[in-house]
Amino acid sequence: MEYLWQQYDKNNKYVIAQSLSSPYLEVQGMVDGCIEINPLFRFEKIFSSLFSEDDCVLDINLKKKIENILIHYLANLDFYYGLHKFILEEEQIEQEIEKNFYGEKIKKIYINLAKKEQMIILSLLNYKNKINNKKSLFCEAISKIFPKAILYFYKEERKFLLYIAENNTKENIDKMILIEDLFLDNICNLEVFWNKHFGIIGENNTMSIDKMIVY
Secondary structure (H helix, E strand, C coil): CCCCCCCCCCCCCEEECCCCCCCCCCEEEEECCEEEECCCCCCHHHHHHHCCCCCCCCCHHHHHHHHHHHHHHHHHHHHHHCCCHHHHHHHHHHHHHHCCCCCHHHHHHHHCCCHHHHHHHHHHHHHHCCCCCHHHHHHHHHHHHCCCCEEEEECCCCEEEEEECCCCCHHHHHHHHHHHHHHCCCCCEEEEEECCEECCCCCHHHCCCCCEECC
């Protein structure tokens, strides 16, 4: 998670994202020289009260100026208050991990993660405490920790097939154990394929000899 206050600069230009690359990211990225912000994470009530989808009164350029000014103000509020609610919540979760609330195995794997990966896990655990959609959190964890992974879900069987384009080293296996234990719904099954994709009839790029496995 990258929050609004991180890497803030008074010269930045901000706009509200028209479409979200991920509902779990507050800072969506750069478009046309402006940083796109996801307002749903913390600021939905503020912006929904100001703008509506069918608002034809405000000129689009004026609307963007108001968005930019307001986002700068909110970023400065973050700095003024220092550690905000979400950071405190994530610090609390980290303390719980270190005290074995999630088990000794999870603690050992967690402390060996890179700092960026630890932040991802803490952010998703924080969401897990607030929502019930574990399936989306599992998918998000996979995409963040293994960016090149491909995930398939069979609804009828409640089963995930996961291809990870990396070797099944102890480090990678430990990461998968952590993700599965923390985010995979108990009613779902998971099968992981390392390095070689399984063949899919009709998808020629998955049917190369010696570069696939049979499922």
